[in-house]
Amino acid sequence: MxxxxxxxxxxxxxxxxxxxxxxxxxxxxxxxxxxxxxxxxxxxxxxxxxxxxxxxxxxxxxxxxxxxxxxxxxxxxxxxxxxxxxxxxxxxxxxxxxxxxxxxxxxxxxxxxxxxxxxxxxxxxxxxxxxxxxxxxxxxxxxxxxxxxxxxxxxxxxxxxxxxxxxxxxxxxxxxxxxxxxxxxxxxxxxxxxxxxxxxxVPEEDYTIPFGSADVKREGDDVTIVTLGLHVHRALEAAESLADDGVSAEVVDLRSLVPLDTDTVVESVEKTGNLVVVDEDYRSFGVTGEIVASVAEENLGALDNVERLAIPDVPIPYSRPLENEVVPDVADIEAAVERTQ
Incomplete structure (x- = not known):
C-alpha cells in the first residue's frame, strides 16, 4: 500500500x-x-x-x-x-x-x-x-x-x-x-x-511524489475501486453511500499510468476479491482493460468479480443529458459495485 x-x-x-x-x-x-x-x-x-x-x-x-x-x-x-x-x-x-x-x-x-x-x-x-x-x-x-x-x-x-x-x-x-x-x-x-x-x-515546502506510486484514498474490505482524476472523488462519494448499506469499498487512486503501480492494485484486490475500474477515457483498448489484464496476469485467482466503467465508444455529446449519460457518475459506480457483491 x-x-x-x-x-x-x-x-x-x-x-x-x-x-x-x-x-x-x-x-x-x-x-x-x-x-x-x-x-x-x-x-x-x-x-x-x-x-x-x-x-x-x-x-x-x-x-x-x-x-x-x-x-x-x-x-x-x-x-x-x-x-x-x-x-x-x-x-x-x-x-x-x-x-x-x-x-x-x-x-x-x-x-x-x-x-x-x-x-x-x-x-x-x-x-x-x-x-x-x-x-x-x-x-x-x-x-x-x-x-x-x-x-x-x-x-x-x-x-x-x-x-x-x-x-x-x-x-x-x-x-x-x-x-x-x-x-x-x-x-x-x-x-x-x-x-x-x-x-x-498542502505543505509550503517542496516535496515530490514518485511516479508509479498509487495512493489508497480510502481503505475497505469488500471491493476495490481503481480510478484516477475526477472519478477518484466520484468513487469516494459512492463509497460513502455504499458504507450505509454495509459495503466496504477501497478506493485506489492510480496517480500515474506510466509507470503503473500494479502492486498496490493487486494487493488491494487480493484483500477484497472484487474489482471495479472507473475511467473517463474510452472503454475499448483503454485504461480499464489494462488494469483488469494486469491484475489477472499477476493473480487471476484473486479475482472473483470484475466490472468496468468508462466512456462508451462514442464522441462525447454536447447535450447535457447525453453527456451525463455517457460519463460514469456516482450512481453508476454504486451499481457496478453492487453487481460484484
Whole structure:
C-alpha cells in the first residue's frame, strides 16, 4: 500500500491550480532553464488558472504566450529540452494534440531512443482533460490511454492539490518527457466549480511524489475501486453511500499510468476479491482493460468479480443529458459495485 509522502502537520489548504502554480514557481526560482509556454498562459494566466500569477514574477521571457500553432510551439519545446532547457508546454485542451501528433508521438516520445541516448527530452507537457461541463466532442476528452500507449512518455494524472504539487515537482525534475494531465473540473476555478475533495492541505515546502506510486484514498474490505482524476472523488462519494448499506469499498487512486503501480492494485484486490475500474477515457483498448489484464496476469485467482466503467465508444455529446449519460457518475459506480457483491 502506498505510503504518505509527508507526515508533517499541515494547516493551509490550496486549490489544485494554486498547488500546481506553487510547484512551478519554486522550480523556476531554483532553475533558470525552466520556462512555461502556451496559449493564454501569460497575461490571462491560463484559462484554467494553470499559470495564474507567474507572469508578475518571471516576466514574458519565461512565461510565454504563443501563437495558435501547437505544431510550432511543441516542436520548439522539444528542441529546447534537447538543448538542455526544461520547458513546460501547455495544451489548452488535450483534444488539440491531434494537430501536433508528430511532435508528441514521434519526437517528444522517441528522440532519446532514436539518438541512442545521446539526447534527453526533459519536457513537461501539461494538458487540460475531461468533460462534465458540456463542451462537446473536441473539448471534453481525457485521452490518458492514448499517451500511455506510446513508449517513451510518462503519464501522470493528479486528483488532489497535495498530489498535484508533488507530481509537478517530480515532473519538472524528471529527465524524460512527462504528460501532466489535469482535470478541468478539479482545478478550483470560479466558473467551473470543483467537487468536494480536490482542495487539500498542502505543505509550503517542496516535496515530490514518485511516479508509479498509487495512493489508497480510502481503505475497505469488500471491493476495490481503481480510478484516477475526477472519478477518484466520484468513487469516494459512492463509497460513502455504499458504507450505509454495509459495503466496504477501497478506493485506489492510480496517480500515474506510466509507470503503473500494479502492486498496490493487486494487493488491494487480493484483500477484497472484487474489482471495479472507473475511467473517463474510452472503454475499448483503454485504461480499464489494462488494469483488469494486469491484475489477472499477476493473480487471476484473486479475482472473483470484475466490472468496468468508462466512456462508451462514442464522441462525447454536447447535450447535457447525453453527456451525463455517457460519463460514469456516482450512481453508476454504486451499481457496478453492487453487481460484484
Amino acid at each position: 502506498a505510503q504518505k509522502e509527508h507526515s508533517k502537520v499541515i494547516e493551509r489548504e490550496l486549490t489544485m491550480s494554486r498547488a500546481m502554480v506553487e510547484a512551478i514557481a519554486h522550480e523556476m526560482r531554483e532553475n533558470e532553464e525552466v520556462f512555461y509556454m502556451g496559449e493564454d498562459v501569460a497575461d490571462y494566466g491560463g484559462i484554467f488558472d494553470s499559470t495564474q500569477g507567474l507572469l508578475d514574477e518571471f516576466g514574458y521571457d519565461r512565461i510565454m504566450d504563443v501563437p495558435i500553432s501547437e505544431t510550432a510551439y511543441l516542436g520548439a519545446a522539444v528542441g529546447a529540452a534537447q538543448e538542455g532547457m526544461r520547458p513546460i508546454a501547455e495544451l489548452m485542451f488535450v483534444d488539440f494534440f491531434g494537430v501536433a501528433m508528430d511532435q508528441i508521438y514521434n519526437q517528444m516520445a522517441k528522440n532519446t531512443y532514436m539518438s541512442g541516448g545521446n539526447v534527453s527530452v526533459p519536457l513537461v507537457l501539461t494538458a487540460a482533460v475531461g468533460g462534465t461541463y458540456n463542451d462537446a466532442a473536441q473539448h471534453s476528452q481525457t485521452l490518458y490511454g492514448t499517451f500511455a500507449h506510446v513508449p517513451g512518455l510518462k503519464v501522470v494524472v493528479p486528483s488532489t492539490a497535495y498530489d498535484a504539487k508533488g507530481l509537478m515537482h517530480n515532473a519538472i525534475r524528471d529527465d524524460d518527457p512527462v504528460m501532466y494531465m489535469f482535470h478541468k473540473r478539479l482545478m478550483g476555478i470560479g466558473w467551473l466549480p470543483a467537487p468536494d475533495g480536490p482542495k487539500t492541505p
